Amino acid sequence: MRGRARAALGLLGAFTLGLGLLGGVGAVSAPEAAADGCYTWDRTLSRGDSGPDVRELQVRVAGWASSGDPVDVDGVYGPETAAAVQRFQRGYGLSVDGIAGPETFGKVYELQDADCTPAHFSWGEFTSGDGSGFSGGNTSTSNVRANVLRTMWKLEALRHKLGDRPLYVSSGFRSVSHNDDVGGAPNSKHTYGTAADLTGAPSLCELARQARDSGFNGIIGPGAPGHGDHTHLDTRSSRYWNAPSCF
Numbered sequence: 450m451r452g453r454a455r456a457a458l459g460l461l462g463a464f465t466l467g468l469g470l471l472g473g474v475g476a477v478s479a480p481e482a483a484a485d486g487c488y489t490w491d492r493t494l495s496r497g498d499s500g501p502d503v504r505e506l507q508v509r510v511a512g513w514a515s516s517g518d519p520v521d522v523d524g525v526y527g528p529e530t531a532a533a534v535q536r537f538q539r540g541y542g543l544s545v546d547g548i549a550g551p552e553t554f555g556k557v558y559e560l561q562d563a564d565c566t567p568a569h570f571s572w573g574e575f576t577s578g579d580g581s582g583f584s585g586g587n588t589s590t591s592n593v594r595a596n597v598l599r600t601m602w603k604l605e606a607l608r609h610k611l612g613d614r615p616l617y618v619s620s621g622f623r624s625v626s627h628n629d630d631v632g633g634a635p636n637s638k639h640t641y642g643t644a645a646d647l648t649g650a651p652s653l654c655e656l657a658r659q660a661r662d663s664g665f666n667g668i669i670g671p672g673a674p675g676h677g678d679h680t681h682l683d684t685r686s687s688r689y690w691n692a693p694s695c696f
């Protein structure tokens with residue numbers, strides 16, 4: 450048990466580093482109290498709170514942003530975070546108060562795996578198609594992993610909103626050379642781990658439409674050149690939606 454708890458802490462350390470957090474590990478409660486192999490919150494969070502635990506929460510609720518306006522993962526529990534928590538609570542049938550307490554964290558624990566990925570996505574779905582894992586991109590491997598994790602949590606929300614339909618990721622992270630090989634845009638979001646291409650059900654347009662409310666402000670889908678067979682979703686600094694056959 451101790452070994453497992455220590456392993457969990459080790460994982461957390463890696464995860465925390467991956468997110469580029471400052472002092473995150475120190476905020477963790479004793480391993481014995483861990484509710485989850487990935488991360489355990491040890492206080493209720495609401496508007497006005499700040500810290501690494503708020504940041505961890507923001508990563509998990511980022512898919513419940515308002516339309517086209519991603520939740521800032523800044524460690525500050527402002528109105529935008531409270532609104533995202535409310536949407537998360539409503540989406541999963543919890544009491545809706547915008548406060549992250551035991552019920553909300555309980556749902557997060559239920560949704561996350563010990564490696565911090567959400568229940569329905571795994572790291573292997575996002576590695577570069579040339580076998581280079583998460584290396585060789587336009588940012589460090591740890592940044593890529595942190596970005597991929599954030600993308601996964603948005604996709605988890607998208608999946609739930611689409612009626613818990615499985616989503617198929619045809620391309621996640623790409624190394625720069627793999628991106629060149631597949632004809633990706635120069636400096637593509639895929640080379641940072643902030644993008645995912647989806648195929649299949651329910652439909653490319655359905656994916657594109659619902660993504661608008663799931664924290665993706667980059668959407669390129671049907672009707673845009675080269676996007677007849679997948680819908681591209683990403684996170685970028687300002688909104689770019691281009692799916693003229695859908696909306």
Ligand SMILES: [Zn+2]
Pocket residue numbers: 620639644645646681682
């Ligand atoms: Zn793409």
